[in-house]
Amino acid sequence: MRRLLKMRNVAIKAINLTKRFGKFVAVDHINFEVYEGEIFGFLGPNGAGKSTTIKMLTTVLKPSEGTATVSGYDVIKQPALVRQSIGVVPQEYTADEDLTGWENMMMMAGLYGIPKRIAEERAKELLEMVELTYAAKRKVETYSGGMRRRLEIAMSLISRPRILFLDEPTLGLDAQTRAAIWQYIMKLKEEYKMTIFVTTHYLEEADMYGDRIAIIDKGKILAIGSPKELKEKVGGDVVSLQTSNDELAIKIISSSKDGILDVRKASDGIRIKVRNGEEKAPEILESLVKNGIKVSRMSITEPTMDEVYMEFTGKSLRDEEASAQEMFAFRRTMRRART
Numbered sequence: 001m002r003r004l005l006k007m008r009n010v011a012i013k014a015i016n017l018t019k020r021f022g023k024f025v026a027v028d029h030i031n032f033e034v035y036e037g038e039i040f041g042f043l044g045p046n047g048a049g050k051s052t053t054i055k056m057l058t059t060v061l062k063p064s065e066g067t068a069t070v071s072g073y074d075v076i077k078q079p080a081l082v083r084q085s086i087g088v089v090p091q092e093y094t095a096d097e098d099l100t101g102w103e104n105m106m107m108m109a110g111l112y113g114i115p116k117r118i119a120e121e122r123a124k125e126l127l128e129m130v131e132l133t134y135a136a137k138r139k140v141e142t143y144s145g146g147m148r149r150r151l152e153i154a155m156s157l158i159s160r161p162r163i164l165f166l167d168e169p170t171l172g173l174d175a176q177t178r179a180a181i182w183q184y185i186m187k188l189k190e191e192y193k194m195t196i197f198v199t200t201h202y203l204e205e206a207d208m209y210g211d212r213i214a215i216i217d218k219g220k221i222l223a224i225g226s227p228k229e230l231k232e233k234v235g236g237d238v239v240s241l242q243t244s245n246d247e248l249a250i251k252i253i254s255s256s257k258d259g260i261l262d263v264r265k266a267s268d269g270i271r272i273k274v275r276n277g278e279e280k281a282p283e284i285l286e287s288l289v290k291n292g293i294k295v296s297r298m299s300i301t302e303p304t305m306d307e308v309y310m311e312f313t314g315k316s317l318r319d320e321e322a323s324a325q326e327m328f329a330f331r332r333t334m335r336r337a338r339t
């Protein structure tokens with residue numbers, strides 16, 4: 001019997017998609033496909049080119065080179081058709097603060113020319129979905145950051161799009177609200193079979209919720225795959241050490257090639273990739289102690305998303321770093337919202 005190969009329909013396809021601002025290349029000839037019904041996570045630090053990519057895919061910015069198709073429509077040649085088939089939640093707040101949640105929903109429906117009766121039905125259902133029915137009659141200026149995001153997700157769905165773009169939907173929100181936002185996103189995928197393109201710089205969010213992830217840095221895609229595939233590519237365990245003399249320790253460890261895949265100086269010590277951590281760690285410790293080096297901390301970990309990120313970008317997207325950037329981006333978002 002012939003086995004049927006499950007063909008996956010492509011919802012978004014980027015073909016050498018490029019954006020230059022003057023001489024600066026913000027997005028550099030990227031290629032990828034997003035399949036129908038999946039959550040595709042676009043993971044990278046601030047300034048990597050994530051927003052610029054979303055803006056090109058949603059026809060806000062025109063590519064300098066290359067193109068993309070969304071729902072089968074070309075973003076350059078058929079921008080109106082692209083716009084009709086998508087919902088967008090940009091990084092900047094879009095809801096009108098002086099209007100109530102309900103009025104914002106109606107305003108959005110008006111932009112799409114949706115008849116009043118249908119708009120009201122949908123608005124009611126969507127506000128219920130994001131658990132904002134109780135606040136529908138309140139002005140948005142009284143909403144918390146999480147409530148605003150939920151409202152904007154509901155607003156982006158009023159036209160019943162098949163594809164939803166979310167640019168850092170959890171930026172600046174506390175952990176609990178971030179988890180709640182992801183529950184809605186998962187619901188859209190599971191109950192409405194929507195395709196979701198979402199950018200984030202939170203490794204753990206990409207890991208937990210992304211069906212597939214693209215790692216982007218300095219405008220280039222460095223890796224694409226499911227979190228599991230990316231972790232398998234990295235392979236091996238990681239032994240992390242803090243010692244009294246990192247430079248000498250690196251020399252000693254590097255000279256013993258057996259079972260050691262890589263040795264690097266990390267921001268907080270030494271990072272050694274080995275085939276089998278539990279076997280190799282005691283040997284490493286012994287060779288260092290023999291050479292008079294004190295080891296103050298040692299840990300063995302299986303590859304995490306952070307390791308994956310480190311492997312492909314050569315640097316760590318650490319929490320402190322991310323939160324400093326996040327505050328910066330959040331303040332910028334607030335500033336944009338006020339203007």
Ligand SMILES: Nc1ncnc2c1ncn2[C@@H]1O[C@H](COP(=O)(O)OP(=O)(O)OP(=O)(O)O)[C@@H](O)[C@H]1O
Nearest residue numbers: 021026044045046047048049050051052053168329
């Ligand atoms: N209109 C513009 N003019 C000039 N440079 C720009 C413009 N928009 C973005 N850039 C630059 O392009 C690069 C990518 O920016 P982009 O906003 O796409 O990054 P990002 O990954 O989305 O990060 P963030 O989350 O901070 O927005 C940055 O270096 C940014 O300064």
